[in-house]
Amino acid sequence: MNRQSSVFETSRLAQSASPRGRPLGAVLVQTGKLPPSDAIDALAESHRCGAELAHVMVAEEIASPEAVLEAQALKYGAIRLDRHAHPPDPELAGLLAPETCLRHAVLPWMRLGDTLVLATARPEAFAAATALLADGSKKVAMALALEADIHAEIASRHGDEMARRAEMQVPADESCRDLNRMSPLRALFAGGFATTCLALIILNPGLFFSLGIAAAVLTLCLAQVMKVAALAASRTLPDRDPSPPKALPAISLLVPLFREENIARDLLQRLKRLDYPRARLDVLLILEASDDRTREALAGVRLPPWMRVIEVPDGPVTTKPRALNYALRFSRGEIVGIYDAEDAPAADQLRRVAGRFGRAPPAVACLQGILDFYNPKANWLSRCFTIEYATWFRVLLPGLARLGFAVPLGGTTVFFRRAALEQVGGWDAHNVTEDADLGIRLARHGYVTELLPIVTREEANNRLWPWIRQRSRWLKGYMITWMVHMRSPSRLLRELGWWKTLGFQLIFLTAILQFLLAPALWSFWLVLAGWQPPIAAWLPPEGLSVLLWGFLGAEAISLLVGIAAVSRSPHVGLLPWVPTLFLYFPLGAVAAYKAAWELLTRPFFWDKTTHGKSAPDHAGADIPEEKTP
Known part of the structure; x- marks a missing residue:
């Protein structure tokens, strides 16, 4: 009775303070919470960016969330609820699914007699939300609550349940989550392959190694053909009128953080450089519930209203895609972008993304940007890594996309139409290269990925063992994605068509087999010392010479592509280092065998890369200044 009296008293005071229907800005001015000039500025920004006035005021820090909520209560003649003063009734949790509550910013809060009190943070959309009630409640009263309170209550009630769904939301036949289960068919295939290899090694080792060399040579040839074709197709990466539409879409940026205490504060400063209306920007910093170190690093930082922290409940797997699936439920944007903890995006990046999505046909579901490094001069490894990234993002990916292939995505600076992302089930929570897998799944569902010349700089992993660990995770993910x-x-x-299926095999199989079979090719160096490889017995007299010239040709193609890629980047000073890549890529073979072992022993293990170990080369190195790729 006391609780109901308190609520009704709040309602009476709200209605006596101001009649319904008054403009929100006028209410704030009348109550002394906002100067008239600020109200005019907020209204102008609302018209400029297309966001609700209430959201503009909060995002631009013109008025506090509490002041805006109080004014909305006066405007709509509604009661105002506080999660701590008036706790929601947990027995009403089943009236709306948690995802529905998050999407519409509503929460069934309490019953007063036969009236259901439905709290909302978006009163302008209240009518649409009432139609979704599961019990068909006829008497529904609107109340107002902070969106933060609604989200906190939903996370408290349903967090574990939503985390479980985040792990399983990709259909089973499109997910890798059963790869650690040995079915009879898998056991038969694995056993048969292992038995065949063992029998060949014992009975005819020459044939076994000759087959290995033949496979390595074939893979090498296919890889070089693909490089040449991609280079020819990627001469330019047009920006297709990047100007943003008049009504800017809301963009949610998902930023997973796990043990990122060394770089979290730098990340916040870099995100603040983004040139996009704050009322249309929604940045979610995603933390694991057990990650106390990153939480403590952020605790002393005041986040702007357009940034918030989402904590992912603990579960059987702790992976980036699981965290992304969970946080996606809390996001507001119709476009969803992904950044990593060490990222430094270009300031105009989001406006260009909005511009392209605004003009692209609906089938274009994804835009992939260019990744680069801000510490390429740290050491030899970072220089080679930078050249490799330039090759991948400035030559190969644009070329492969131009050729009409389905392309694997990068894990950051990638943007999606939210509707398409949800239709394909989001990310596979068990795949350690969720980005590559998602790129193929989008293509299988009929969607298109485009490359956009927008640049994000990040930290090059320039320590030997951490580099091998990171690369082993990527290669393990490629192996898993190919198998799935x-x-x-x-x-x-049937779903990709023969051309895209061919491209899938070229991209994934060549990446995997080139590293696994690299030792077979290295053995040819011994020919210079007079050694005759077993395959020589199967070749004509001039066969070995042809092979050796072919290897030199492959190195020449790699050198040409590397030079072209670096020339299209801001790092032309790295051109003298391109020939040293022949010493760099053998590290990938070590990573490949580590990946193959983990595929058998712990396929879902996420070998975490630690960031914040190498600073930018100089002040401003993390600010992209690009020439056209």
Whole structure:
């Protein structure tokens, strides 16, 4: 009775203070919470960016969330609720699914007699939310609550349940989550392959190693053909009128952080450089519930209203895609972008993304930006890593996309239409290269990925063992992704078509086999010392010479592509280092064998890369200043 009396008293005071229907700005001015000049500025910004006036006031820090909520209560003649003063009734949790509550910023709060009090943070959309009630409640009263309170209550009630769904939301036949289960068919295939290899090694080792060398040579040839074709197709990466539309879309940026205490504060400063209306920007810093170190690093930082922290409940897997799936439920944007902890995006990046999505056909579901490094001069490893990234993001990916192939995505500076992302089930929570897998799944569902010349700089992993660990995770993910999509080759061919299926094999199999079979190619160096490889017995007299010249040709192609890539980047000073890549890529073979072992022993293990170990080369090195790729 006391609780109901308190609520009704609040309602009476609200209605006596101001009649319904008054403009929100006028209410704030009348109550002395806002100077008239600020109200005019907020109204102008609302018209300029297309956001609700209430959201503009909070995002631009013109008025506090509490002041805006109080004014909305007066405007709508509604009661105002506080999670601590008037705790929601947990028995009403089943009236609306938590995802529905998050999407519409509502929460069934309490019953007063036969009236359901439905709290909302967006009173302008209240009518649409009432139609979704599961019990068809006829008497519904609107109340107002902070969105932060609604989100906190939903996370408290349903967080564990939503985290479980985040792990399983990709359909089972498109996910890798059963790879650690040995089915009879898998056991038969694995056993048969291992037995065949063992028998060949014992009975005819020359044939075994000759087959290995033949596979390595074939893979090398296919890889070089793909490089040349991509180079020819990627001569320019047009920006297709990057100017943003008049009504800017809301963009949510998901930023997973796990043990990132060394770089969290730098990240916040870099995100603040983004040139996009704050009322249309929604940045979610995603923390694991057990990550006390990053939480403590952020505790002393005042976050702007357009940034918030989402904590992911603990679960059987702790992966980036699981965290992304969970946080996506709390996001508001119709466009969803991903950044990593060490990222430094260009200031105009989001406006260019909005511009391209605004003009692209609906089938374009994803835009992939260019990744670069702000510490390329740290050491030899960072220089080679920078050249490799330039090759991938400035030559190969644009070229492969131009050729019409389905491309694997990068894990950051990638933007999605939210509707398409939700249709394909989001990210596979068990795949350690969730980005590469998602790029293929989007293509299988009929969507298109485009490359956009927007640049983000990040930290090059320039320590030997951490580099191998990171690369092993990427290669393990490629292996997993290939296995998942090849479960039914006929279905893959039907959904992708023969051209994209060919591209899938070229991209993934060459990446995997080139590293696994690299030792077979290295053995040819011994030919210079007079050694005859077993395959020589199967070749004509001039066969070895042809192979050796072919290897030199492959190195020449790699050198040409590397030079072209660096020339298209801001790092032309790295051109003298391109020839040293022949010493760099053997590290990938070590990573590949580590990846193969983990694929058998712990396929879902996420080998975490620690950031914040190498500072930018100089002040301002983390601010992209690009020439056209």
